[in-house]
Amino acid sequence: MHMIQFESRGAFAAALADLPAANKVALAAAQLRQNALTKPLGSLGRLEDIAIFMASWQDRERPRLDRIRAAIFAGNHGIAARGLSTYPAEVTAQMVANFAAGGAAINAMADACGAELVIVPIELERPTADFVEEPAMSEGDCLAAINAGAGVVEDGLDLLFVGEMGIGNTTPAAALCAQSCKGAVEDWVGAGTGLEMDGVLRKRIVVSLALACHGPACNDAFETLRRLGGREIAAMAGAILAARMKRIPVLLDGYIACASIAPLVADQPQFAAHCLAAHCSAEAGHLRLLDWLGLEPLLRLGMRLGEGTGAAVATQLVRSAIAAHNGMATFAEARVSQAQ
Template identity: 65%
Template sequence: MSHFASRAAFETALANLPAADDAAIAAARARQAELTKPPGSLGRLEDIAIFMASWQGHDRPVIERGRTAIFAGNHGFVVHGVSAFPASVTAAMVGNFAAGGAAINALAGMAGLDLKVVALDLERPTADFTIAPAMDEAECLAALSAGAEIVTPDLHILTVGEMGIGNTTAAAALCARSFGGSAAEWVGPGTGVDSSGIARKVAVVERALAHHGTACETPFETLRRLGGREIAAIAGAILRARQLRIPVVLDGFITCAAIAPLAAAAPGITDHCIAGHCSAEPGHRRVLERLGLSPILALDMRLGEGSGAAVAVSVIRSALAAHAQMATFAEAGVAGEL
């Protein structure tokens, strides 16, 4: 099924975002007020439980079916030396995911999430976006739909991640175009390039922004011109999750940059999203601020793969356990509030 068969379908979905369930929010808050603890004493855990309730639509949210979706793609601009690794590593790492040998395999398993990996035409990189749009319209729509198709209505939570050599460069371009600022403000070391590598990344982003200029007039155009297949797929998955009212845990810089064009036009796109962590990539903190999201964790991670988001799910599970399993004052026979 092609959820975003046309540009109009994508734009209509973005313009008609379901809202959180106010009744569920009120019910979850009322339950929090009755639990045997001082009000607010569990801090952010209380907010997380209420957030999950608001999208699951009942006062005791659960995570019985959770998924980590990892999207992989290659980029034509890597010919300019923006990464410490060759593009062939993308396919090699997809093979490692399939064999169960990557960090995300271990972390998703620990968090109780099933892992889905979608490789998007790895043998056919996107066009070099310094001289042409990364994708034509059909390619971008196909990537958006590939992301949407991984999201099923039975999920209680979705985490998203990526694999794509060079994609921090695309992420920097997307953020600069969506939120302003210079290329140098958004570019970071990514896989670990040195100062000369960072200079090359800055130059590539500057050329891309200059080449496309005002042609990036809509979220769709920004994604197709400056993004990549895996990045568009992440955007499609997040938008589809919103249609299905499924809360999403974002991972690092690239997953946040994937929705930067959407957020610039429709800030409410982040309402069903929670930031799993803040990575060591310099642009990540900056984009989280622009998206209005506060990360659950800050562990200096910079791997990608959805790894930080998967770790954060364990914290979310703790929040839901406390919310659902604690006794109320009445149940515990405790007179009055603490």
């Protein structure tokens, strides 16, 4: 089994600059199959698009979902000490224990969609630095977090989705979006786990201070993740990049998961081509971020939990799309006349 690891920030940048593309032959074959199935053209709507997308990245006319991996990363943030969440920082470790015990929403939903669940806590005892005052991570810490993410991406996976747990992590997510996607800070800062307006205003100030401190130095994806991100956020970026290198399609979860790749898309606009947006969450800024990424969400359920839960639900749609694509008869097989 070949595990991808990045030896340096240069290796990370080189991988980002040399991304594999979808297989056009498999895409065309899947499209021809869709056109031959016993239904009016386009009558299954986006389910047809999903099946063709999956075929193009899996290099096969008939995609499959034999192995789905859900990787949930956890990290703590120095910025949380500024009171930017309704929950205390110790909840991160407590929720990791809940994941291990099988008691969280993602445990139930991963089981329901048939995903292998992997939980990766990253140095919870050592929060990132307060990025108002200094970079969130050293170069070594950021690279280690990226590699922790890349390490979960095994050969033979048919679909990957990632999730996160980290009290306070909507603040670095907003900072990453404001730096990568531009626009006003208030476009990207929301209520997170349920802050009142005074808390949202504090978050806006913190993000503005962080951008003033680090913005001029954020000259590539790695440096942006290092200065404004977090360990679990960098890990998600590393996992999604490793999946692209192995041509494994990815379902993006909510605002924080999508924010993790914003710096990569800013450097390489085609980076999200192997990704589907699972849902649009209730977090302010997520729809704007999806528009910037060029992705149309599969679901809009008002979810804002994180943990990969939105992607787990959307996996059921991918299953349905592939079941129809592979299981339906063609007009020729069913001896049904096609439209003229």
